[in-house]
Amino acid sequence: MTDDLQRLISAYLDGDLQDADAETLRGILKSDPEALAEFVRAIDLHAETRNVFQEGKGKRQALQEIRQAGRFGTRLVLAAIAACAVVAATVWFAWFRTPAPVARLEAIVGRVRLLDGSPGSEGLQFLPGQGLETLGDSRATVKLTDGTTLDLKARTVVLDFDEAGRNRVRLDRGTLAAVVRPQRADRPLIFTTPHGEATVVGTSLTLAVEGDAAKGATRLEVAEGKVLLSRLAGTAPVEVLTQQFAVAATNAPLESKPLARPRGAALVRRMAPGTWLSVPGTQLRQAVPEPGRYPKVKGDPRGIVDSWSGGVLDARRNRLIVWGGGITNYHGNEVYALDLESLTWERLTEPTAEPAIGRQVNGDGTPISRATYNGLAAVTHADKMFALGGDGAGSAGPAPDITWTFDFATHAWQDRNPSGDRPPTWVGALAAYDPATRKVWWGESRSPGNAGLYCYDVDANRWTKENRDLFYYQTGAVDSRRGRLVCVGDGKLFSYNIRGSRPVRETLKTTGADAFIARPNPGWDYDPTSDRLVGWAGGPVAILHPETGAWKLIDAPGAPSPTPYGIFGRWRYVPSFNVFVVVTALDQNIHFFKPPAEE
Amino acid sequence: MATEQPDKQEYLRRFLSAESALRGYILTHLRDFDLAEDVLQQTALVLWEKFDQYDPARPFLAWALGVARLEVLSARKRRRTGRSLLEGDLDDLIVGEYLRLESELSRRRQALRHCLQRLPESMTGVVRLRYEQGSSLDQIARSVGKSLAAVKVILHRARLSLSDCVRLRGES
Numbered sequence: 054m055t056d057d058l059q060r061l062i063s064a065y066l067d068g069d070l071q072d073a074d075a076e077t078l079r080g081i082l083k084s085d086p087e088a089l090a091e092f093v094r095a096i097d098l099h100a101e102t103r104n105v106f107q108e109g110k111g112k113r114q115a116l117q118e119i120r121q122a123g124r125f126g127t128r129l130v131l132a133a134i135a136a137c138a139v140v141a142a143t144v145w146f147a148w149f150r151t152p153a154p155v156a157r158l159e160a161i162v163g164r165v166r167l168l169d170g171s172p173g174s175e176g177l178q179f180l181p182g183q184g185l186e187t188l189g190d191s192r193a194t195v196k197l198t199d200g201t202t203l204d205l206k207a208r209t210v211v212l213d214f215d216e217a218g219r220n221r222v223r224l225d226r227g228t229l230a231a232v233v234r235p236q237r238a239d240r241p242l243i244f245t246t247p248h249g250e251a252t253v254v255g256t257s258l259t260l261a262v263e264g265d266a267a268k269g270a271t272r273l274e275v276a277e278g279k280v281l282l283s284r285l286a287g288t289a290p291v292e293v294l295t296q297q298f299a300v301a302a303t304n305a306p307l308e309s310k311p312l313a314r315p316r317g318a319a320l321v322r323r324m325a326p327g328t329w330l331s332v333p334g335t336q337l338r339q340a341v342p343e344p345g346r347y348p349k350v351k352g353d354p355r356g357i358v359d360s361w362s363g364g365v366l367d368a369r370r371n372r373l374i375v376w377g378g379g380i381t382n383y384h385g386n387e388v389y390a391l392d393l394e395s396l397t398w399e400r401l402t403e404p405t406a407e408p409a410i411g412r413q414v415n416g417d418g419t420p421i422s423r424a425t426y427n428g429l430a431a432v433t434h435a436d437k438m439f440a441l442g443g444d445g446a447g448s449a450g451p452a453p454d455i456t457w458t459f460d461f462a463t464h465a466w467q468d469r470n471p472s473g474d475r476p477p478t479w480v481g482a483l484a485a486y487d488p489a490t491r492k493v494w495w496g497e498s499r500s501p502g503n504a505g506l507y508c509y510d511v512d513a514n515r516w517t518k519e520n521r522d523l524f525y526y527q528t529g530a531v532d533s534r535r536g537r538l539v540c541v542g543d544g545k546l547f548s549y550n551i552r553g554s555r556p557v558r559e560t561l562k563t564t565g566a567d568a569f570i571a572r573p574n575p576g577w578d579y580d581p582t583s584d585r586l587v588g589w590a591g592g593p594v595a596i597l598h599p600e601t602g603a604w605k606l607i608d609a610p611g612a613p614s615p616t617p618y619g620i621f622g623r624w625r626y627v628p629s630f631n632v633f634v635v636v637t638a639l640d641q642n643i644h645f646f647k648p649p650a651e652e
Numbered sequence: 653m654a655t656e657q658p659d660k661q662e663y664l665r666r667f668l669s670a671e672s673a674l675r676g677y678i679l680t681h682l683r684d685f686d687l688a689e690d691v692l693q694q695t696a697l698v699l700w701e702k703f704d705q706y707d708p709a710r711p712f713l714a715w716a717l718g719v720a721r722l723e724v725l726s727a728r729k730r731r732r733t734g735r736s737l738l739e740g741d742l743d744d745l746i747v748g749e750y751l752r753l754e755s756e757l758s759r760r761r762q763a764l765r766h767c768l769q770r771l772p773e774s775m776t777g778v779v780r781l782r783y784e785q786g787s788s789l790d791q792i793a794r795s796v797g798k799s800l801a802a803v804k805v806i807l808h809r810a811r812l813s814l815s816d817c818v819r820l821r822g823e824s
Contacts, residue, residue: 059808059811059812060808063804063807063808063811064804065683066683066811067782067788067789067804067807068683068788069789069804079742082742082745083741083742083745089745089746089749090749090752090753092746092749093676093680093746093749093750093753093757094753094756094757094760094815095811095815096676096679096680097672097673097676097750097753097757097760097761098760098764098811098814098815098818099676099679099811100672100675100676100679100688101672101675101676101760101761101764102764102768102779102783102814103675103679103685103783103786104672104675105764105765105768105783106780106783106784107685107689107783107784175763175766175821176762176763176765176766380772380774381772381773381774381775382772447774526816573816573820617770617817617820618816618817618820
């Protein structure tokens with residue numbers, strides 16, 4: 054749908070449509086079925102949004118009318134029944150019959166079911182006594198009412214999310230990872246398993262149940278914080294501290310031991326083709342500033358990843374750079390690096406202590422935090438990261454249209470102040486770097502009248518607008534062997550010859566990967582070793598043969614949960630290991646995918 | 653009474669499943685939140701009164717939209733709001749789209765609560781004023797101390813964000 058149409062619809066919804074525009078809208082709706090469908094979707098969302106915000110009020114008014122209905126005649130009674138009984142029934146069920154929910158099913162990858170056999174769906178609220186099972190390799194994220202997050206791995210059964218109202222989670226089988234909100238000292242969160250209990254006052258942990266109650270064991274790993282682990286038999290608990298583990302089993306001593314640090318390079322190099330690897334203890338969380346250190350930096354650091362943000366590969370130093378946040382999600386503008394040899398995170402810069410919300414540049418000369426979308430690219434010949442566009446901290450501020458570079462060696466930001474026809478920027482744009490021509494290609498998004506393919510000559514510090522094509526929610530990668538910019542996402546797959554005289558969009562018609570192509574902002578990068586374009590956005594890894602246009606889908610177990618709004622540039626090919634790395638959340642382990650050997 | 657109770661339950665079940673679509677359809681034409689809610693309640697009453705004429709072999713939503721269409725016209729006459737941009741053949745198309753997209757719209761509505769929670773705080777304030785208070789753009793601009801243009805941009809972006817979010821969650 055075009056931006057013009059969206060603005061017309063928005064104006065119509067707000068009663069702000071001028072006569073001439075009204076006729077334009079009418080004409081579009083009559084002639085364009087897809088526009089008509091979008092119009093109905095927008096109106097329906099508009100009406101339901103009103104309904105959500107009015108629910109409480111409506112229920113109270115309706116109940117009042119029902120109470121008063123006896124004083125009026127038949128017609129009004131009927132009216133009250135018809136108009137209010139629906140609401141009254143809802144209120145009755147919601148307020149008087151149903152106990153308060155104790156947890157909510159936030160996300161599912163695959164299939165889950167409740168213990169009564171009914172299928173689970175996102176948004177489902179758990180009542181006391183209700184549990185969940187992940188089927189096969191499926192995974193699910195459940196949030197308790199205090200904000201504690203539980204990631205249920207494959208083949209996991211949780212019998213109860215608040216056993217007997219005592220703040221107890223009963224894990225019967227499988228593995229769960231938890232980020233536990235600080236608990237009251239007199240009411241800690243307790244995980245019970247067939248072998249023991251883990252008492253938590255606020256931490257990140259992983260709990261795995263293996264075997265049955267008699268012969269099996271429960272292994273506890275603590276990424277951060279402190280947990281008391283005891284056997285069910287009632288022996289004294291043992292303290293398990295940050296980066297320690299302990300095992301509760303019938304015939305084994307209960308003691309805490311240090312977690313073996315993974316040796317990144319060795320671990321990754323041992324990967325079999327066509328497999329995923331999750332590396333324990335590699336959450337980005339461990340590198341963020343401690344809470345309260347920067348009191349004027351608002352928001353939640355989870356926004357560094359979740360808030361429509363991306364990253365690039367610093368191939369020279371073998372590390373993945375992640376930068377993001379913005380809007381009102383997170384206002385820190387610090388840059389992070391994952392060292393791919395040691396698999397440790399480093400905070401390359403500190404956040405600006407007093408962010409200039411609503412502006413483009415902080416007082417210290419650095420760019421404001423932003424949802425970086427696909428606006429980042431590694432400019433390898435200059436040893437810098439290019440950064441443009443996105444959605445800045447404060448949301449209603451100006452579009453971030455300054456062309457920035459971040460020096461990988463000195464960690465210094467520079468406003469490049471380039472010449473030429475600069476893109477105005479709008480969310481949903483994309484950037485990709487071509488090492489052969491030393492240029493960054495920029496697909497401009499919905500900015501009215503300014504969509505188009507732009508090119509930034511880094512050495513000449515000059516922008517050029519190449520055409521007026523529209524980009525939105527695609528991710529771009531340069532096939533360096535053929536000199537093509539290949540873009541995918543939001544239902545589109547197209548490419549350009551970027552080494553010719555004038556780039557012209559060529560839509561690629563392929564079959565077999567429609568679900569992947571439909572995803573907005575997928576992970577997408579070129580693997581020169583196998584000469585394939587490889588993408589992932591949840592589900593199978595999608596591999597495109599650039600010559601034949603044939604797709605290969607690899608649905609290997611062990612993939613992480615995808616980031617809700619897209620993977621962006623946090624999926625990158627790592628030539629030193631011949632793998633792809635992906636960062637999906639602040640509190641998830643880093644994952645690697647090893648491409649299959651080509652026939 | 654023994655024979656009335658199942659009818660009432662059946663009516664409530666069917667009306668519940670169609671209520672959101674009816675609200676959307678009515679708001680398509682009337683746009684005033686309070687007036688639209690009045691017409692929805694009136695439509696509910698008429699549907700209840702005529703429920704014995706309803707042919708269960710037909711989709712309930714199609715029948716209910718037909719009734720809602722008459723109630724919208726009636727309300728427009730009472731309010732003398734003039735000709736609607738969407739009357740006539742375009743209205744037929746809109747009714748057809750509501751029927752065609754019924755299950756998709758239902759999934760999107762289910763996703764909306766989650767998506768509203770994820771809306772950035774800066775947008776939430778404006779969205780609340782628009783949808784909770786029913787404020788006009790001018791009123792919102794005065795309330796939040798921003799220009800009219802800025803309010804339009806925020807609302808527009810909020811709708812884009814919600815639309816993207818419900819689409820994503822509706823698909824997953």
